Amino acid sequence: MLQVDGGSSKTAEDSIAIEEPLEIRLGYGPGVNRQRVTVAVTMRTPGHDIELAVGYLLGEQLLSDPTDLLSTTIQSPNIVRVDLKPQCTVDLQRLERRGVVNSSCGLCGRTTLETMEAEGLSVLEPGPVFASSQIPQLAKQLRSSQPGFDQTGGLHAMGLFDFEGRQVMVREDVGRHNALDKLLGAEFLAGRMRLSDRIVMASSRASFELVQKAIQAGVPILAAVGAPTSLAVMMAERFGLTLIGFVREDRLNIYTGRERIAL
Numbered sequence: 001m002l003q004v005d006g007g008s009s010k011t012a013e014d015s016i017a018i019e020e021p022l023e024i025r026l027g028y029g030p031g032v033n034r035q036r037v038t039v040a041v042t043m044r045t046p047g048h049d050i051e052l053a054v055g056y057l058l059g060e061q062l063l064s065d066p067t068d069l070l071s072t073t074i075q076s077p078n079i080v081r082v083d084l085k086p087q088c089t090v091d092l093q094r095l096e097r098r099g100v101v102n103s104s105c106g107l108c109g110r111t112t113l114e115t116m117e118a119e120g121l122s123v124l125e126p127g128p129v130f131a132s133s134q135i136p137q138l139a140k141q142l143r144s145s146q147p148g149f150d151q152t153g154g155l156h157a158m159g160l161f162d163f164e165g166r167q168v169m170v171r172e173d174v175g176r177h178n179a180l181d182k183l184l185g186a187e188f189l190a191g192r193m194r195l196s197d198r199i200v201m202a203s204s205r206a207s208f209e210l211v212q213k214a215i216q217a218g219v220p221i222l223a224a225v226g227a228p229t230s231l232a233v234m235m236a237e238r239f240g241l242t243l244i245g246f247v248r249e250d251r252l253n254i255y256t257g258r259e260r261i262a263l
Helices: 049-059 093-103 109-118 132-143 147-152 176-189 208-216 230-239
Strands: 002-005 008-011 020-028 035-044 069-076 079-084 156-162 167-173 198-202 221-224 242-245 253-256
Touching: 020 049, 035 049, 049 069, 049 079, 049 176, 049 208, 109 230, 132 156, 132 167, 132 198, 132 221, 147 167, 156 176, 167 176, 176 198, 176 208, 198 208, 208 221, 208 230, 230 242, 230 253
Parallel strands: 020 079, 198 221, 221 242
Antiparallel strands: 002 008, 020 035, 069 079, 156 167, 156 198, 242 253
């Protein structure tokens, strides 16, 4: 690379975030009629690929219980296969319906929310309560746990915290939704399906997809250092998620779910 600084320039080395495609394959059905399909190809940063694949299937509601898993296999550096037990049924049309929902996000928020309800997304239970003064500390802990960002400046991070403010896990990726899939996939593989006692902290803006994934996992609080989108706020309000944005050392904005935050 050529580094230009003011009126001078020099040749230098730089670390760049890796971005490669990951093909997610799904195997399902009885042994005599086993089906194998590619359900997605996503651009991601290599690492924790099985977690990413499982988190993606979880978010698309093609996977609902850890006991449904038969096996997970890295078939090549850029292909992961997830096999379900023979008795599990799969509705691949759900992917088509979800694709329509995602493509319509900027067009009709009400239709999107109604579709999510029809797809089985449910309102989160009340509580627990977290102190607003601790939220900037979550952002600080997350920032100190981003080695990939430190090296490249090109990765998003998602952090999982308990209600004592302790960091449970951090994942990085070029895609913010991938980083969250890795996080939720890891918890799912460990047998934790409903994360009602956890907080997600995002190094990015709070998009509709992040809110959707948090609600599906039962996460009650999603905080971000960036701004939320309009549909993210609408969805958080509708399904009872506490959504926080613009987290800084001395301030933050609470957009929805104020009852979970103690001032």
